[in-house]
Amino acid sequence: MSDLYARHKAVLPDWLALYYTDPLEITHGEGRHVWDADGKKYLDFFGGILTTMTAHALPEVTKAVSEQAGRIIHTSTLYLDRPMVELAERIAQLSGIPDARVFFTTSGTEANDTALLLATTYRQSNQILAMRNSYHGRSFSAVGITGNKGWSPTSLSPLQTLYVHGGVRTRGPYAELSDAEFIAACVADLKDLLGHVRAPAALIAEPIQGVGGFTAPPDGLYAAFREVLQERGILWIADEVQTGWGRTGDHFWGWQAHGQNGPPDMLTFAKGIGNGMSIGGVVARAEVMNCLDSNSISTFGGSPVTMAAGNANLTYLLEHDLQGNARRVGGMLIERLRAISAQLPGVREIRGRGLMIGIELVKPGTDEADPDAAAAVLEAAREEGLLIGKGGGHNTSVLRIAPPLSLTVAEAEEGATILERALRLVP
Template sequence: MPDQSRAAETRTLHQRHRAVTPAWLATYYREPIELTHGEGRHVWDSAGNRYLDFFGGILTTMTAHALPEVTKAVAEQAGRIIHSSTLYLSTGMVELAEQIAELSGIPDAKVFFTTSGTEANDAALLLATAHRHSNQVLAMRNSYHGRSFTTVGITGNSSWSPTSLSPLQTLYVHGGVRTRGPFAHLSDADFIAACTEDLEDLLGQVGGSVAALIAEPIQGVGGFTSGPDGLFAAFKRVLDRHGILWISDEVQTGWGRTGEHFWGWQAHAEAGPPDLLTFAKGIGNGLSMGGVVARAEVMDCLDANSISTFGGSPITTAGALANLRHLLEHDLQGNARRTGAILVDRLLAAGLPVVREVRGKGLMIGVELVDAAGEPSPAAAGATLEHARELGLLIGKGGLSGNVLRVAPPLSLTGAEAVEGADLLVEALRRAQAETLAPEVPEAPTAPAAPAAPEGSRPA
């Protein structure tokens, strides 16, 4: 089929998409694309264009596209039974729960499976508020925890919070963004001390008990921002004195993506593990899976019946077990650390004025873009996204102002692919910089002013 014909079909599909889906359902690119298949770290669109995938369906294709072990496990399970619900025993669900409980680092852990990160965070909030008999929740500024009514109510990012209505009373805490805000000028130690003092002050003014603090170790949608390592350990010491639970939202940071640790909370481990941990995205490698890990005392606190129709289904647990096994056997956490360092080094070496900061850990890298005045530049981020796609690279974007590129390839990324992708991204940044950070045109020189006429004189 001619490329022009395929392009016309994609435009028609976009029109149909807009006609039957909500106006607020965002798509990337001026001319959105349809991804039809993938292999390894690459995907293809309906026009036959091949891309190096540095976003993995929003950090969800964690290991690789079409990973043979996962596709085989899913196909074999689909040939037996696809669905049963939690009303029936499931060997796969129990085996996966056992592995995740052990990996979580939470003592006496139990696991509840959901179908998404939103639902996982929703369940964690239900558990925490029921356990503490309080609907007051602490959350971080610039945070994102999902799109449900409850999780929108604890999202500290106005770009993703369409309503102020909520079943929860949310109090927002400092510390999610290290390089901006009132404490940005402080050293790491003083930053942690100031944020902790602010937390103590906040709790001293709250009436009634607080259920929990929910926090992403690295804020995903917020632009891969974070406080210094040890921040949440300092917070946890305060929370423990008040009996407040700590929920670590590991939907994006889990499974070794940060390279340094298997979970993001482990960068703050000196105060011990969180009380609850939520996960999703990468564990299913594209299958719809999420869940909550919690101490048994917390997990068992509900005094009403509950089930999950789709959580922990036979087909998703089969794929997740194969995916997790592959990740652990091939040390993809170590690979994320090594290849992530390649990406960061090459992006920093480019020395582009449009880039204010390159941050993150492992294969979770944020590139913050600014204009000539040093202010956030969503225009530069949008232009870079477009140019990257034209060059054959898919990336994401986020941040409160929409000016941060989000770079998060599958964890099996090779060193050669890291070099290739970094070079493509640098070229896309150069093109965007030329468009959005053009040097100011100097004003035309003006003729010297004529001497003033003596008082009382007239022009000739």
């Protein structure tokens, strides 16, 4: 056991998860690569949990942070903040939400907390619809709407949560239906549920479930839900903490695959926009955002330094068409992994879109999740110089692939080759 690991265990909570039998200390990075304390180089296919969105040590972001820190690091939202206003203007325009207002936080958890506060206040209801297999953060209220027991340590909650079918396409009671039948069944279930309760405040849903293992419904499900919700005045919150900023390739926001009945009432974001800096936030229609009748501030949300990073990172993302790169390189990587998995009985499914890809592992010849195999592949990939993630609602048996959006074709091929060798090592 390394000295740092021993010190970690002595002062930090036992429930603070660490990857690997021999935990890894990452000391620096560049592009799509990072190095550990022993000087070993790794191809990073997880980006600090989908957070290093463009590249490690991106010069444009590093320069913006350095220059802003040299002027002033912190003021708070009690003062006018030019970088915050500039980034808010851009995000409001990109969101697709009419008459949008933006509130910045320091994390996706805090963003979802804020969205829940707004929804329950606006609707005067503490009932929330959430998806089974979902994850929305670590706080008390976010845990209370998380539909994944592996990340929900308590049943206590300030909210009454009702869980809806539809987030997982290939498991559950509707798995054998066609896409159209699946959507129809989920909508019928939602209508039936709403017929038995007072109208909830909102539905919160990840367009692609992140911690849940990169699962997703057929395109159009949330549009069909939206029609039902609008009839009853129920809000739709799109949790874009992992899906936003072009990661899915086909769309800038995940909700756009379900946008036939208009944009969500609110979307939450975080992770990738800061490229490692702590930025989260909520975009909402003005009447929803402005519904609070008491004062509020954010001490660290909208910090001049993080906003400078977000502006520089967003500019780089748009000018270099990283969404298009995610679509092209991600599509190639998915097809490469599907070709590999066709020969491996322990791989149940390759799913995802863009550079958000899941590999679900099961015990060969069964539909039973195999978390031991996922842990073994994670370790084997690390040994060969590749960092990946894992998750899933069925005992973390899904490998999660989410590299920076600037990933090259050569790097995608290198990662796929390592993954193939790691997967073949598992019985």
